[in-house]
Amino acid sequence: MNTFAELIIVFIILLNLVLAVSGSLSVCIRLAAIQGVAAGLLPLMAVGGMRGRAMAFAGFIILLKGVVFPWLMFRAREKTGARRDVDPLIGYPASIMLCLGAFAASSWLGSRLPLPHSGVAFIIPASLATIFTGFLLITTRAKAITQVLGYLVIENGIYIFGLALFVEQPLMVELAILLDVFVAVFVMGIAIFQISREFDHIDTDQMAELTDWHRPEDAKW
Amino acid sequence: MVTLLLTLPLIAGLAAFIIEDDALRRRLLLGASAGHSALTAALFLARIQPRSACISAPAGEWFGLDALGLIFLGITSVLFLGAAVYAVCYLELEKRNPGEEAEEGFIFNNAPEAVFTGCLLLFLAAMTAVTASRNLGILWASVEATTLLSAPLIYFHRHKRSLEATWKYLLICSVGIALALMGNLFLGAAGLKTGFGLNLDALLSGAQQLDKPLLKAAFLFLFVGYGTKMGLAPFHTWLPDAHSEAPSVVSALLSGALLNCAFLGILRAIQICSGAGLADFTGGILTLFGLLSLITSGLFILGQRDYKRLLAYSSIEHMGIMALGTGLGGGAVYGALLNAIGHSLSKAGLFFTSGLILAAYKTKRISEVKGLLGRAPRTAALWLTGFFLITGTPPSGIFLGKFLILKAAVASGKYLVTGVYLVFLGIVFAGLARIFIDMSFGVRDGAAPEEKPFVEPAGMIWPVCIFFACVLTLGFYVPAWLETLLNSAQALIRKGP
Numbered sequence: 001m002n003t004f005a006e007l008i009i010v011f012i013i014l015l016n017l018v019l020a021v022s023g024s025l026s027v028c029i030r031l032a033a034i035q036g037v038a039a040g041l042l043p044l045m046a047v048g049g050m051r052g053r054a055m056a057f058a059g060f061i062i063l064l065k066g067v068v069f070p071w072l073m074f075r076a077r078e079k080t081g082a083r084r085d086v087d088p089l090i091g092y093p094a095s096i097m098l099c100l101g102a103f104a105a106s107s108w109l110g111s112r113l114p115l116p117h118s119g120v121a122f123i124i125p126a127s128l129a130t131i132f133t134g135f136l137l138i139t140t141r142a143k144a145i146t147q148v149l150g151y152l153v154i155e156n157g158i159y160i161f162g163l164a165l166f167v168e169q170p171l172m173v174e175l176a177i178l179l180d181v182f183v184a185v186f187v188m189g190i191a192i193f194q195i196s197r198e199f200d201h202i203d204t205d206q207m208a209e210l211t212d213w214h215r216p217e218d219a220k221w
Numbered sequence: 222m223v224t225l226l227l228t229l230p231l232i233a234g235l236a237a238f239i240i241e242d243d244a245l246r247r248r249l250l251l252g253a254s255a256g257h258s259a260l261t262a263a264l265f266l267a268r269i270q271p272r273s274a275c276i277s278a279p280a281g282e283w284f285g286l287d288a289l290g291l292i293f294l295g296i297t298s299v300l301f302l303g304a305a306v307y308a309v310c311y312l313e314l315e316k317r318n319p320g321e322e323a324e325e326g327f328i329f330n331n332a333p334e335a336v337f338t339g340c341l342l343l344f345l346a347a348m349t350a351v352t353a354s355r356n357l358g359i360l361w362a363s364v365e366a367t368t369l370l371s372a373p374l375i376y377f378h379r380h381k382r383s384l385e386a387t388w389k390y391l392l393i394c395s396v397g398i399a400l401a402l403m404g405n406l407f408l409g410a411a412g413l414k415t416g417f418g419l420n421l422d423a424l425l426s427g428a429q430q431l432d433k434p435l436l437k438a439a440f441l442f443l444f445v446g447y448g449t450k451m452g453l454a455p456f457h458t459w460l461p462d463a464h465s466e467a468p469s470v471v472s473a474l475l476s477g478a479l480l481n482c483a484f485l486g487i488l489r490a491i492q493i494c495s496g497a498g499l500a501d502f503t504g505g506i507l508t509l510f511g512l513l514s515l516i517t518s519g520l521f522i523l524g525q526r527d528y529k530r531l532l533a534y535s536s537i538e539h540m541g542i543m544a545l546g547t548g549l550g551g552g553a554v555y556g557a558l559l560n561a562i563g564h565s566l567s568k569a570g571l572f573f574t575s576g577l578i579l580a581a582y583k584t585k586r587i588s589e590v591k592g593l594l595g596r597a598p599r600t601a602a603l604w605l606t607g608f609f610l611i612t613g614t615p616p617s618g619i620f621l622g623k624f625l626i627l628k629a630a631v632a633s634g635k636y637l638v639t640g641v642y643l644v645f646l647g648i649v650f651a652g653l654a655r656i657f658i659d660m661s662f663g664v665r666d667g668a669a670p671e672e673k674p675f676v677e678p679a680g681m682i683w684p685v686c687i688f689f690a691c692v693l694t695l696g697f698y699v700p701a702w703l704e705t706l707l708n709s710a711q712a713l714i715r716k717g718p
Binding site (some may be wrong): 056059113114116131135138144151154155158161162165170172173176177179180183184187188191194195198199206209210212 | 283356358359362364365367372373376379380381382384385386387388389391392395396397403406407409410413418419421431434438461465466469521524530547548652673
């Protein structure tokens with residue numbers, strides 16, 4: 001069964017690279033969703049025995065990450081009219097170099113961390129690289145919607161990291177975390193509507209009214 | 222009892238969304254916060270009476286209150302009661318005068334009052350859950366819930382500036398808290414062999430068996446995660462924006478109650494680390510970032526042009542002082558907790574007062590608020606009192622806290638830390654003094670437009686007076702029950718010298 005799990009891990013790493021270079025917003029939303037579903041499939045492969053609770057929970061995660069989140073994101077995209085590309089603040093070659101560098105660094109870090117050994121190769125580096133890709137999307141993409149996407153990718157990474165560590169949280173905690181992530185995406189979606197209505201765009205790099213670094217021309221203060 | 226404490230604001234908050242009558246909803250807000258305070262008081266009483274100690278002993282897998290949680294719950298509950306009284310008057314005022322943007326003068330709408338009240342009560346429920354949780358997973362989920370529930374509160378005034386602040390707050394805090402989730406996972410891995418999970422009591426009693434390197438990693442992630450929410454520099458960037466753009470009553474709650482809740486998350490991690498013999502490791506990190514926050518806030522206070530941002534930076538300063546005190550250990554932990562109480566009460570009072578100034582002058586610019594004493598004498602008196610209390614001028618309770626931290630720093634022979642601490646406390650005092658005195662006594666250039674005197678509603682004055690009186694009293698006299706509580710909380714955090 002581990003070969004399957006390892007294939008999924010490789011798939012997730014490749015998805016990170018594609019996320020870093022793809023220019024279309026709708027493709028990015030789909031990629032993040034696919035990554036979430038792949039991550040949701042992982043526990044079914046690694047555990048081996050199909051237990052009822054794990055099955056139900058994985059199904060719930062796949063439903064949330066594969067159906068509900070992309071639906072919310074596509075709705076936000078349509079309502080704000082943000083149909084164009086993702087507006088990267090740095091070039092795609094730079095993005096992919098950063099992503100590859102992150103994977104190299106994660107592999108090194110994963111071999112150094114004194115973590116309990118899981119049977120699946122590369123699962124720790126893959127999770128760390130996914131988290132890094134999420135940060136990359138948040139910091140180097142201009143649109144508010146891509147920042148939410150980055151948040152989702154970070155969540156995917158953390159989920160894989162939790163699987164790698166075998167940390168089994170009580171069901172109540174898991175559900176509370178999922179509820180929080182769901183509400184977070186929901187609230188951020190509402191905030192994006194408001195931003196597009198108020199500013200006529202959702203480019204967060206142009207939201208810079210609140211600052212303590214005043215330019216000389218605001219001398220009226 | 223704890224269950225009741227959690228469900229009361231939850232149900233009231235949900236009810237507030239569907240109640241259509243404004244007056245009824247406001248009464249619900251007052252009633253629920255009064256009920257919450259009464260329940261909290263009952264918990265304090267149960268704790269004080271020595272024979273019934275077993276009642277308040279932490280019980281249950283998910284929720285329970287120890288001395289530390291009880292202190293923070295007390296702060297939250299008292300603050301919320303004051304905020305509810307203030308909010309009712311504030312909403313009344315907002316209803317009558319439609320909003321005018323303070324900086325650019327355009328007219329904006331407010332969010333529906335039902336949403337505001339509902340989120341306010343749910344926010345209280347989430348903060349209560351933070352203080353009462355005995356499982357670090359639940360603690361995490363509750364802290365994240367406070368972020369999500371307070372975001373609509375910051376965006377009560379619907380305009381660009383508050384929206385920008387809300388977006389930064391949502392994104393920075395959510396991502397920051399995602400890192401704390403990593404910390405939780407590391408912590409779970411550290412206790413994997415023994416099967417502790419994330420139950421606080423199990424982790425504390427078996428702290429020695431935890432895997433040390435993993436525990437260190439867990440602490441770093443938890444510190445960065447909850448530190449973002451607490452506003453420690455350099456993770457503080459969302460804080461001045463959110464505090465300055467939110468309505469004053471929300472700023473008061475964010476600053477006085479929410480930052481403390483995040484601090485509690487860090488304190489829980491410290492509890493486990495010091496149990497495992499890593500107290501020096503955590504102490505060094507807390508001291509470093511505490512000083513960094515103190516320095517950052519001092520520098521930004523000096524050139525500040527917006528008085529609500531000024532108060533926000535002062536909050537960062539106090540968070541730095543609390544982190545520093547906890548990092549130094551020993552008697553300084555007591556000082557830090559005392560400082561937490563004093564800061565919450567006086568900063569909430571100051572934010573309430575800043576709301577009055579904003580209502581009188583319609584601007585947040587320091588340079589345009591002059592002669593407050595002539596225009597609104599009562600507000601000015603509160604503003605100046607608040608200044609003396611927050612800067613720790615004796616006999617403020619904050620003075621006592623700061624002094625205990627100073628004493629511990631000197632006693633432990635950390636002279637560099639002591640020096641930086643004193644210099645930057647001086648800089649913050651000087652920076653605040655210039656601005657507060659100028660606002661109260663200054664004379665506006667040129668012909669002042671005809672200004673009618675500003676009359677404050679009583680409901681917006683009284684909470685401030687009571688908060689300030691409490692801080693003053695703390696300076697003279699710490700009641701025996703509070704002393705015991707602070708001491709047992711200190712013992713929980715660190716087996717100091």
